[in-house]
Amino acid sequence: MAILQFAQWANDSELGTYIRESLFAYPAIEGLHLLSLAFSVGLIVFTDLRLVGLFLKEVPASDLLKQLRPWVLGGFAVQLFTGVLLFFASAATVVTLPVFWLKLLVIFLAGVNVLWFELKWVRRVGDWTDQLVPPGGVRFAGWASLAFWSFVVISGRLIPYLSYK
Template sequence: MSVAKFANHLYGTPLSTAIRETSWIIPGVQSIHIIAIAGVVGAAIVMDLRLAGVLATDEAPRAVAKRHLPWMWSSLALLLASGFVLGLGEPYRVLMNPVFWAKMALVLTGFVLTLLFRYPILHPDYRIEHTRAAALVKPLAWASLAIWVAVVFCGRWIAYYQ
């Protein structure tokens, strides 16, 4: 089944119809989606700027990551759940949109980078300056930040892509 056929099938389901036809669902879920992206990006900004040596340099990276990772994960879960509801409501507009797929690729990249880049920091014996990849810490922090900012831009462009 093609993506277009799947989107058309999804569009015709009672759940999709209910989401579209209930006046408060789309704006309410969009508001939650925006708050969730603020949580993800806000946590990423603090952690990435700490790892880049710009913010909270008086704190250990472990303390910053330990404080902000739970916010990032819970916001990411809320972001994905609200995005799923929005996609159910307007499947053709979302699934047939290349900007949406770019956003999903960026979210996946940001997620994987967060797993690979931040979780080692939580280990009590971890020291950034002693790792084999110490030279990559700052560039990866800036790349991570750029990825999450690009997710925000893609999210806005989804609505305007024709």
Template sequence: MSLHDVFQAMYDSRLGTALAESLYVYPMVEGVHLLSLAFSFGLIVLVDLRLLGIALPSIPVGIILRQLRPWMIGGFAATFATGILLMFALGPKLLATFIFPLKLFVILIAALNAIWFEWKFGRDQDYLIGAKGPALQARIAGAISLTSWSFVVVLGRLIPYFDGSF
């Protein structure tokens, strides 16, 4: 089964049909997908800027992460859930150009970077409470995260421009 077949099956499902034909639900899902970026993307940018030493320098990274993590996870949950609903509604049209597959690839890079960061620094209490200085590896992870999530947002906005069927 190819990726195109999976997207076609999603589009042909009752959920996909209902979403694609809905006058109100589809725009609301798209609106929530966009505005939930304030929680997901906005807060991750803040953490990334802290890792790079630009924002909120007086608070250790671990404390910022502990205080914002539930909100970030909630934001990402809303962004991903609405993103999957949009995939149901739009189906294989999303695969018509390289933009959406590239977006998925960059999300994968961002997610792997986040997993690596958690694995490397998630239990390093000295680092998290600020007893150790900012590690170069953590700053690199912040830069990768900032770049990749920004790229994801840009690619998301480009999707309708590169496929005239929207």
């Protein structure tokens, strides 16, 4: 099944139709999507600012990562679930938007950045956790994450506006 066919199927499904036509479902799902975005990306920003050495310098990076990880992952899980539901409500439209595909690409790149950071730096966090200015690779991962998630938020907010043009 081609992407356009899948998108049309999702759009025309009972779930997509219900979300799109419901007085309460779409706004509730979108609201939850935005709240979980603010929650998880907000915590990611705190983490990234610590990783680049600009915020919470007195807090060991390992403590911050350990404490915030479950909350970030929980918020991201809600974002993913609500994002899929929102996709079903307008799939036929959003798959035609380049900004939608750029958003997905940048989410993928953010995931690659996190994976690289976890494999390369978190395993050795004891070596650098107390440094006021973390190693260059850690700072790079933090700056990249800030850039990626900023683009995801901006492109995500553009989707509804570009859908009606």
